[in-house]
Amino acid sequence: MSQLNKLATATIPNNGGELVLLQHEDEFTIKLSGARGVLMNSRVYNSEQELAKLGCAHIKSKExxxxxxxxxxxxxTLATALACVTESSKVTVAELIPEVVEWNRGALGECAGKPLEDARTEVRLGDIADLIKQQKADFDAILLDVDNGPEGITNNANNWLYTPAGLNALYNCLRPKGMLAVWSAGPDALFIKQLKKSGFAVNDKMVRARPGKGSRHVVFLAKKP
Ligand SMILES: C[S@@+](CC[C@H](N)C(=O)[O-])C[C@H]1O[C@@H](n2cnc3c(N)ncnc32)[C@H](O)[C@@H]1O
Incomplete structure (x- = not known):
């Protein structure tokens, strides 16, 4: 622990405490304050990549x-989505915490190959919930990894996303045959039921934290008819 350098902190809205950015040599960690533990480590990202590969598989050659x-x-996830889609495509990334975007414009951005510099990337600062409440059916894929799964951890207000109202808003943002892919730390049978009730055809896929090993996470794949 003593070798970890604290580089920066950021306040999480809605009394969500703090995010802390730490560095040890070329390894970065983003921690949540209190006992909530590690949000991300720069050496463990296979399941985040799988989220994008699975969620974008149906649009690989779509202009x-x-x-x-x-x-x-x-x-x-952003970098992998960019690698999965065509040159004429666009990837919008919604991020709640401005400092996270700043960190990714600096040294942290090297980890995933500076995806914010890709001309197809558009950054929308703010709560993804606000964006999906306003949006029309404009997305072929939505890749959701804001929490530990269908349960708010970064931000209590995120719980709304997984309610019938939140899922309905996500459904309405998708074009026909669009895919909602949700990263989760583990299985959740109730969430699958909820997705089906919201009109999605649902599959789930186990993904490993590291290629072929590490923790078993789940990606929920919810397709709009
Ligand atoms: C687990 S990390 C995402 C990891 C990412 N998939 C990757 O490949 O590195 C969760 C991110 O979601 C952001 N976040 C949390 N709630 C959000 C919300 N309501 N709207 C937008 N971003 C949010 C956090 O600030 C954090 O940057």
Whole structure:
């Protein structure tokens, strides 16, 4: 622990405490304050990449595809989404915490290959919930990794996203045959039920934290008919 350098902190809105950015040599960690533990480590990102590969598989060769990623974190899901879609496509990334975007414009951004510099990336600062409440059916894929899964951890207000109202708003933002992909720390049968009730056809896929090993996480794949 003593070798970890504290580089910066950021306040999480809605009394969510703090995010802390730490560095040890070329390894970065983003921690949540209190006992909530590590949000991201720059050496463990396979499941974040899988989220994008699974969520964008149906639009690999589609021209002018539109993808929404929430949130930015260390940029691995964003970078993989950019690698999965065509040159004419656009990837919007919604990030709640301005400092996270700043960190990714600096040294942290090197980890995922500086995806914010890709001309197809658009950053929307703010709560993804506000964005989806206003948006029309404009996305072919929504890749959601703002929490530990269908349960708010970074920001208590995130719980709304996983309610029938939140899922309905996400559904309405998708084009026909669009895919909502949700990263989760583990399985959640109730969430699958809720997704089905909201009109999605649902699959879930186990993904490992590191290629072929590490913790078993889940990506929920919810397709709009
Ligand atoms: C686990 S990290 C995402 C990791 C990312 N998939 C990656 O590949 O590095 C969660 C991110 O979501 C952001 N976030 C949390 N709640 C949000 C919200 N309501 N709207 C937008 N971003 C949010 C956090 O600030 C954090 O940057």
């Amino acid at each position: 002018n595809a539109a993808v929404l990623v929430g949130g930015l974190g260390m940029g691995y």
